[in-house]
Amino acid sequence: MGYVAVRGGSEAVARAEELVDCLRLLGGSTPLQLPQIRDQLRHAVSRAMHEGALYAPLLAALAVKQAEGDSIEAAFLLRAYRTTLPRVMASLPVSGRDMRCLRRISASFKDIPGGQILGPTTDYLIRLLQPALMHEDVRSVIAATERYQALIAAGGQQEGEIGRFPKVIDYMRQEQMIVDLPLEPPAEDPYDITREPLIFPCPRSARLQALAQADTGSLMSLAYSSVRGYGDAHPTLIELRYGYIAVQVAHPLTGEPVVIGEIEATEAEVASKAHSVTNTNEPPRFNVGYGFAFGQSELKVMSMAILDSVLTQARAGSLAGESGPAAQEEFVLLHTDGIEASGFVAHFKLPHYVTFAADLSVLGRARDHHAQRQTRLNQLVDQAIKEQ
Amino acid sequence: MLSTSHILSCSPPHLVCELAEQVLTRYDREAITFISGPRYVLVQLRVVDGVAETVFHAGEILATETRLELNGQFGFGMVIGRDADHATALAVLDAALRMPGNPHADLYPRIAELERTLRAACEQRFAAAAATRVAFETF
Numbered sequence: 047m048g049y050v051a052v053r054g055g056s057e058a059v060a061r062a063e064e065l066v067d068c069l070r071l072l073g074g075s076t077p078l079q080l081p082q083i084r085d086q087l088r089h090a091v092s093r094a095m096h097e098g099a100l101y102a103p104l105l106a107a108l109a110v111k112q113a114e115g116d117s118i119e120a121a122f123l124l125r126a127y128r129t130t131l132p133r134v135m136a137s138l139p140v141s142g143r144d145m146r147c148l149r150r151i152s153a154s155f156k157d158i159p160g161g162q163i164l165g166p167t168t169d170y171l172i173r174l175l176q177p178a179l180m181h182e183d184v185r186s187v188i189a190a191t192e193r194y195q196a197l198i199a200a201g202g203q204q205e206g207e208i209g210r211f212p213k214v215i216d217y218m219r220q221e222q223m224i225v226d227l228p229l230e231p232p233a234e235d236p237y238d239i240t241r242e243p244l245i246f247p248c249p250r251s252a253r254l255q256a257l258a259q260a261d262t263g264s265l266m267s268l269a270y271s272s273v274r275g276y277g278d279a280h281p282t283l284i285e286l287r288y289g290y291i292a293v294q295v296a297h298p299l300t301g302e303p304v305v306i307g308e309i310e311a312t313e314a315e316v317a318s319k320a321h322s323v324t325n326t327n328e329p330p331r332f333n334v335g336y337g338f339a340f341g342q343s344e345l346k347v348m349s350m351a352i353l354d355s356v357l358t359q360a361r362a363g364s365l366a367g368e369s370g371p372a373a374q375e376e377f378v379l380l381h382t383d384g385i386e387a388s389g390f391v392a393h394f395k396l397p398h399y400v401t402f403a404a405d406l407s408v409l410g411r412a413r414d415h416h417a418q419r420q421t422r423l424n425q426l427v428d429q430a431i432k433e434q
Numbered sequence: 435m436l437s438t439s440h441i442l443s444c445s446p447p448h449l450v451c452e453l454a455e456q457v458l459t460r461y462d463r464e465a466i467t468f469i470s471g472p473r474y475v476l477v478q479l480r481v482v483d484g485v486a487e488t489v490f491h492a493g494e495i496l497a498t499e500t501r502l503e504l505n506g507q508f509g510f511g512m513v514i515g516r517d518a519d520h521a522t523a524l525a526v527l528d529a530a531l532r533m534p535g536n537p538h539a540d541l542y543p544r545i546a547e548l549e550r551t552l553r554a555a556c557e558q559r560f561a562a563a564a565a566t567r568v569a570f571e572t573f
Contacts, residue, residue: 095493096493098493099493099494100476100493100494100495100496101479101493101494101495101496101514102495102496102515102516104515104516105496105516128476128494131474131475131476131496132473132475132476133475133476133477133478133494134475134476134477134499135477135478136477136478136479136480136491137477137478137479137480137495138480139480139481139482139489140479140480140481140482141481141482141484142484143484146556146560147563148559148560148563149563149566156570157570161567161568162567162568163563163564163566163567163568164566164567164568165563165566166563194562197561197562197565198558198561198562198565199561200565201560201561201562201563201564201565202561202564203557203561204557204560204561204564208553208556208557208560209556209560209563213484215484215485224485236480236488236489236490236491237490237491238478238491239491240491250483250486250488250490251488251489251490251491252490254481254483254488254490254492255490255491255492258490258491258492258493259493292440292444293477293479293495293514295477295512297510297528298501298510299508299510303437303439304439304510304512304528305437305439305440305443305444306439306443306477306495306497306512306513306514307443307444307497307513307514307515308444308514309479309495309514313484315484315485334485335485336483336484336485336486338481338483338492339492340492340493354485
């Protein structure tokens, strides 16, 4: 059997794509509408957006539908779409301080100004399937509307800066509980990994950008490894907040800030005690990591914040004991982009006829070499070596 | 108090378009010159991290942008999402509200009304969230 380079198969490829569409729609269910996905599969949409690095909820819903729920594929579709549009400007910097929070919790302090607002979460529920969801209809929507009105009534009158809360980290900084991070040379613009290659050691802005668009599962695994024992992370959540942030750009004529709308986002700060253990030159303080993502993406921002903290400590040389893979910035940042990683792994499904022909040739030579060693004398020598 | 651009970008698009229509009734078609757009564009989101105050890029935002001149006055409209009508209405209103002599002062009461509606919706949304505030029991 010979192996040769081939071309063709375009008709089969087109039909395979058709088959996907057919199988998706022939199951007898009603085709999904994008608003349904955007509203009822919020976390899938959020994940597609932050890993695709594009805030576009309705298009993310389309990507989730087209990818049949595959989160990495959906992110890939969004990132590909992103390349078709011109980038006309950067926003004015936004801060979590300006977020109007639907959810805001701290695991560090029980009493925080404004209180702990659980918001929309299932964190504290037992993981039981809810059979009632199998039979939802318009009556369920009416009932949900009534329940929502009751929640509004229970929440009471909102006054002042609605949804705005002071940051817990600002209190900690004021009390000198947290470490000052190493100063970087001031840069006019933050690093942009979509235009410049990642070179290590990279600026903090590059690290945060890379982590913000990284695959959630990859970040979670590495963060978990550092917490569990292959590293030195001892995280405590300072604050996690989810809500709305107004985005501003500079008016092209006057330069004054112009709001172009609001986005949903999640951010977290995580404290680690490691710095206080090992650095004896400075008064003991907590090290802190930061996480940010589009949509409601709590696992992502927690993992990002833990890794940011670990990487900062590793660079400062303040980790105790074995640092583990999560403390190697180059390893973390170059292997956690879901699009790059999945693309590389999945490409092995594509024809490799020529490279495999070369492998076969190597295998043949190896076999010949092995056969030549099977003379009587070789066998005796091999046996003697083994018995030594 | 919200800025005018905040109110107009977050209000229901059809209401903002009505305001723009109100402005356009005073001008001929020739008074409007499109400089660019409406077109879909990307705005790179810059975020200040809460730890070291580092500014970084957190991704792109899909937006629609229109730049035009209304009776010689430059107008800029940009809104998150894909909505050419909304972006163009914002550009028309931006130009109208910048005109010397304030000839479109009649827009302000309508904008104030939009702000009240927006604020009411916002209050409801955050009241529902406030209902989940934890009341700790201490032992």
